[in-house]
Amino acid sequence: MQVTSHFYAQLTIAIIKGVASCLRLFHVLGLIILCSSLSLPLHAIEQSSNTQIKQVHLHDNQGKSINIGQLHVQADGQFTFELRDEVFSDHFLSMKEMKYIEGPELWCHIAYPYPLNRDFNADKAWLSHDLLFMYKKSNQFGAMMWQGVYYKFTKEDGRLIGYANGVDLSEIASAPEQIHTPFYDESYMEPHNAQERWLPTLTID
Structure with missing residues (x-):
């Protein structure tokens, strides 16, 4: 029983770490998407500088x-x-x-x-x-x-x-x-x- 409990405890920790890694990945991806969207107006401003x-x-x-x-x-x-x-x-x-x-x-x-x-x-x-x-x-x-x-x-x-x-x-x-x-x-x-x-x-x- 102790071995089984230890196994499930390790599995739970691994799952938690995996979820945390995924959340960090989504956070980074979200920042990349946000920065990309913010760069669009800047590009538009660069184009309008020809006016x-x-x-x-x-x-x-x-x-x-x-x-x-x-x-x-x-x-x-x-x-x-x-x-x-x-x-x-x-x-x-x-x-x-x-x-x-x-x-x-x-x-x-x-x-x-x-x-x-x-x-x-x-x-x-x-x-x-x-x-x-x-x-x-x-x-x-x-x-x-x-x-x-x-x-x-x-x-x-x-x-x-x-x-x-x-x-x-x-x-x-x-x-x-x-x-x-x-x-x-x-x-x-x-x-x-x-x-x-x-x-x-x-x-x-």
């Missing part, structure tokens, strides 16, 4: 600038514009909420309502369509959509500079017939008088 982030500024005619957001340009050239909400105030005009920058004039960002060619390396007119604005005096009532501002871009000293041109934004109420060409034709635009408008230029760098 260029460009600052978008509006400039007044006194030399002051306002950072209104960022342009994110992916490695394949696709861009998105991210507005800085804290710079803008919300106003209801013509039963619609709009975002304004307040100054000598109210400067409202107007989102282009149709698909855009978001290739940064393509015609910069598409980029201009993503940066449409409307201006109005604070004492003017309602939305003055015919007082549109279109920034026509040129490249100077390694950065893009947009100069304010006049457009009638009420025209985009009707969907364009051709979606593969920019809605507004730059050849028919007239530049705003830089001394009359509050924010006559826009830069991206």
